[in-house]
Amino acid sequence: MNKAFKIILNSKNKKNYLVTVAIGKKCLNDWTDYAKPLWIKYCKKNSLGLIVIVDNLISIDHPFWKKPTWQKMLIGNFLKESGLKINNICYLDTDILINPNSPNIFDHHDDKKISLVSLVKNLPYDLDFIRRRISFNRNRFYSKRYSLDSALFMSIKQIYKHHKLKAQKDWACAGLIVFNSKKFSMIMKKWFFKYKKNVKTYTGGGDQPIFNYEMFKLGRVKIIDYKFQAIWMYEMAFKFPFLYEYGLKKNKIIKKCIETSLEDNYFLHFAGSWYEGQMWKIKNFLKSKINLEQNVSFQRYLKKKIYGKSKGRILPK
Numbered sequence: 001m002n003k004a005f006k007i008i009l010n011s012k013n014k015k016n017y018l019v020t021v022a023i024g025k026k027c028l029n030d031w032t033d034y035a036k037p038l039w040i041k042y043c044k045k046n047s048l049g050l051i052v053i054v055d056n057l058i059s060i061d062h063p064f065w066k067k068p069t070w071q072k073m074l075i076g077n078f079l080k081e082s083g084l085k086i087n088n089i090c091y092l093d094t095d096i097l098i099n100p101n102s103p104n105i106f107d108h109h110d111d112k113k114i115s116l117v118s119l120v121k122n123l124p125y126d127l128d129f130i131r132r133r134i135s136f137n138r139n140r141f142y143s144k145r146y147s148l149d150s151a152l153f154m155s156i157k158q159i160y161k162h163h164k165l166k167a168q169k170d171w172a173c174a175g176l177i178v179f180n181s182k183k184f185s186m187i188m189k190k191w192f193f194k195y196k197k198n199v200k201t202y203t204g205g206g207d208q209p210i211f212n213y214e215m216f217k218l219g220r221v222k223i224i225d226y227k228f229q230a231i232w233m234y235e236m237a238f239k240f241p242f243l244y245e246y247g248l249k250k251n252k253i254i255k256k257c258i259e260t261s262l263e264d265n266y267f268l269h270f271a272g273s274w275y276e277g278q279m280w281k282i283k284n285f286l287k288s289k290i291n292l293e294q295n296v297s298f299q300r301y302l303k304k305k306i307y308g309k310s311k312g313r314i315l316p317k
Contacts, residue, residue, distance in 0.1 A: 003054075003055065004053060004054065004055040004056070004057060004078070005051055005052065005053045005054060005055075005078075005079070005082070006051065006052050006054055007049070007050075007051055008036075008040065008043075008050040008051065008052060009040065009043050009044070009048070009049050009050040010049050011047065011048055011049030011086075012047040013047050014047075014087055014088075014106070015049070015085055015086050015087040015088075016048050016049065016086075016087055016088045016089075016090070016106045017048060017049035017050065017051055017086050017088075017089055017090070018039060018042075018043060018048055018049070018050050018051070018090050018092055019050075019051045019052075019053065019075055019079070019089050019090070019091050019092070020051075020052050020053065020091070020092050020093065020094050021052075021053040021068050021069070021071055021072060021075070021091075021094070022052050022053065022054060022094050023053065023054060023055060023056060023068040023071075024068075027068075027094060028052070028054055030094065030095075030281060031052070031094040031095075033281075033283060034097075034280055034281050034282065034283060034285075035094060035095070035096065035097055035098075035280070037284075037285075038097055038098045038099075038100055038285060038286065039092075039098055041098075041100035042098045042099075042100045042102060045100055045101075046104040046106075048104070048106070049086075051079070053071070053075065053078075056068070056071065057071045057074045057075070057078050058071065058074065062197075063196055063197055064192070064193050064195075064196055064197060065197050066192075066195070066197055066199065066205070066207070067205060067206065067207075069093075069174070069206050069207050069208075070192060070206075070207040071192075072091045072174070072177065072188075072207070073188040073189060073191050073192040073207070073211075074188070074189055074192055075089060075091060075185075075188075076089055076179065076181045076184060076185025076188060076189075077185040077186060077188075077189045079181070080181060080185055086181045087111075087180065087181060087182075088106055088109060088111065088178065088179065088180050088181065089177075089178070089179055089181055090105055090106065090109075090176070090177070090178045091176065091177045091178075091179075092175065092176055092267070093174075093175035093176070093269065093271070095175075095269065095270040095271070095277065095280055096175060096176070096229070096267050096268065096269045096270070097258070097262060097267070097268045097270075097280055097285055098266070098267050098268075099262045099263065099265065099266055099267070099268075099286065099295070100286065100292065101292060101295050101296050101299065102227075102228075102266035102267070103266065105178060105224075105228055105266070105267075106178070108224050108225065108228070109178045109222070109224070110222050111180045111183065112180070112183070112220065113220045113221055113222040114177060114178065114179045114184060114215060114218070114220060114221050114222070115177070115178035115179070115221075115222045115223075115224045116172035116173075116176065116177060116178075116215065116221055116222070116223060116224070117172060117173060117176055117223065117224060117225075117226055117228055117229035118170050118171065118172050118223050118226070119171050119172060119173050119231070120156060120170065120171050121170060121223065122223065122225075122226055123226055123234070124226060125234060125238050129238075130234050130237050130238055131152050131153055133237040133238070133241060134152065134233060134237045135147070135148050135149075135150060135152060135153075136148065137237070137241060137244035138244070138274060140244070141244040141245055141247070142244070142247070142274060142275060151202060156168070156169075156170065156171045159171065159202070159209060160209070160212075160213065162202060162209075163201060163202070163209045163210075163213070165209065165210075165213045166213070166217070168212060168213060168216035168217060169216060170212075170216055170221070170223065171212055172211075172212060172215065172216075172221075172223075173208075173229055173231065173269065173271060174206075174207055174208045174211040174212070175229060175269050175271055176228065176229045176267065176269070178224075187218070191210070191211075191214045194214075195210060225266075226265075227264075227265045227266045227267070228266050228267050229267050229269050230261065230264075230265035230266070230267065230268050230269065231269055231271060232258070232261065232268055232269060232270045232271070232276055232277075232279065232280070233270075233271065233272055233274075233276045233277070235261045235265075235268070236257070236261075236276055236279075239257070239260070239261065240257040240261075243257060243279075244275075247275055248275055248278060248279065251282055254279050254282065255282045255285065258279065258280070258282070258285065259285060259286055259291065262285065262286060263291075263295045263298070268280075
């Protein structure tokens, strides 16, 4: 077996797999300690396979080597060449927590397209308000040096222009990609080898701007529900702004807020390098069976029709 990846679970039916890239001991340990338990529950519930990439898929000395986030574009072709028969892949960043009760993401995917979650469209929040609350609170509680008019406010057009790329119609978070291995693996591999090691982006050489440009330029994208990649930075700013006062302290309170957000969503992504992006590193999320059962019951209740016919008292005597 190729030592660059580990098969945690084998898919039992349609050969659909969750795949992540956890290169480096710290990255792998963090994913194993904090995210993996929820991923395994979700995969078992939906009969999905689970694979973790633990080593570079291309030599670090190669002129086209790029940091691990780029190597998601090599996953499909690499696993195919390793002899694995995989239909569809859902790539996820390691810093994503999953609500085990969530629906099967592959049931919301079109094999003929690449499924993504938009960072700017179909959001349950006013994006300008969210950005202002993030900036204001980071400046007040995290660092006075944090700009109140930062790149966080760049429009889609401005981001593409900054990277000298033709503007595309949308902007997605590269932390989640669902694609058919047969149809898109070679295309994504070509994207990877289109850009050399020294490529510069406003994310410090990260793949996000190029990823978006190539994906939307291809034109075969399906935008799926925000709940499949809810952004904790947005969630925290809108629902739990008081957490800014704590930094990384008050783990019990932070954990409860994260669990509440998880119960409202399917996948929760802790993107970013500020305090918000480190808050997922708490063990035993949604460990209680009572919490999970309560979440299932509430989701069922949300789907029920309510007619308002009851004549009973709303408040107890």
